[in-house]
Amino acid sequence: MLRLQRVSLSVLAVLLLGIGLACAQSTKQPAASNRTTSSSSSARAVDTAAPMPGSGDNRASQPAKPATPVTPAAAASEPPATSAEPSTLVRWYGHAFIYLINSTGVRVAIDPFARNSVKYLFPGRLPADTVLISTEADDHAAGELLFGTPQIFRSYTAVGVNKANGLIFKGVSVNRDSKIGPNAPKCTAFVFSLDGVNFAHLGVIGNVLDARQRQEIGRVDVLFLPVGSPFLTVTDLNRIATDLQAKIIVPITYKTEQTPDMNLRSLDDYLKDQKLPVKRLTKSEFSVNAELLPAQPTIYIPANP
Numbered sequence: 001m002l003r004l005q006r007v008s009l010s011v012l013a014v015l016l017l018g019i020g021l022a023c024a025q026s027t028k029q030p031a032a033s034n035r036t037t038s039s040s041s042s043a044r045a046v047d048t049a050a051p052m053p054g055s056g057d058n059r060a061s062q063p064a065k066p067a068t069p070v071t072p073a074a075a076a077s078e079p080p081a082t083s084a085e086p087s088t089l090v091r092w093y094g095h096a097f098i099y100l101i102n103s104t105g106v107r108v109a110i111d112p113f114a115r116n117s118v119k120y121l122f123p124g125r126l127p128a129d130t131v132l133i134s135t136e137a138d139d140h141a142a143g144e145l146l147f148g149t150p151q152i153f154r155s156y157t158a159v160g161v162n163k164a165n166g167l168i169f170k171g172v173s174v175n176r177d178s179k180i181g182p183n184a185p186k187c188t189a190f191v192f193s194l195d196g197v198n199f200a201h202l203g204v205i206g207n208v209l210d211a212r213q214r215q216e217i218g219r220v221d222v223l224f225l226p227v228g229s230p231f232l233t234v235t236d237l238n239r240i241a242t243d244l245q246a247k248i249i250v251p252i253t254y255k256t257e258q259t260p261d262m263n264l265r266s267l268d269d270y271l272k273d274q275k276l277p278v279k280r281l282t283k284s285e286f287s288v289n290a291e292l293l294p295a296q297p298t299i300y301i302p303a304n305p
Helices: 002-028 039-049 211-217 234-243 267-271
Strands: 087-094 097-101 107-110 130-133 151-154 160-164 167-175 186-194 197-201 222-226 248-252 278-280 285-289 298-301
Touching: 087 248, 107 186, 130 167, 151 160, 167 211, 186 211, 222 234, 234 267
Parallel strands: 107 130, 130 151, 197 222, 222 248, 248 298, 278 298
Antiparallel strands: 087 097, 087 285, 097 107, 160 167, 167 186, 186 197
16 A cells, blocks of 8 residues: 555656656647747748848848838939940041941942042052942042952942942942933932941932932931032032931031142032031041930031041
């Protein structure tokens, strides 16, 4: 009997000790049951505590800040003036010689002069992919002087749509002097697009454009206009630029110290009564961008090369 009582007291002591330990454990960890109730609630807790990219590691420890309203200006600022769109480099080597390089490196030379035809300096070892020649006169037709192995398109044979070395262009037959008719002397004007800008070089045009020629040339952004032509008045020249809706007018083929003996009008004579704004450049080259064309027609005058 005494032994039975001792066993009962021992069992009772063990039970009381177990109950005490259980109570103590539940007091120290009140939230333990919440962490094991479901996997989805655990995942949500982790997502909320994780810092957002770029916000640092102390996001959870700092008080929340009110959200700043996003205005249109803050959401998207204006792009830089010279970085958004590709540009084409335009260089004037004198007389009717124009050289262009687009943003992908396509090089186009138009009406390069022979070395003894004018007193301008021909550039040494100038590379080209395509050479366009409006007329076979020496001061327009020295395509063989370009460096490399360019494709050369000469006057009458270049009329129509052509493709060469990354350039698609159109040759348009125009009158070379004041005579009109099928037997009148002709030259070839060239129209093409580089970096989204429409260019036209009118060669040695000697008459205003008729309806067919205007339609074939189309709208022009940059017009290389032979303002020294003895067959065209300043009114005629302005009409051509207006008919083609030119944004930039680059005077070419006018009398200078390098062409003293040629029957050409001077640049001053062309500009004397000019109503359009004039931009005189400090260099013989400039870059043109489709997005940054002038709002109104403007005459660009490259510096004498």
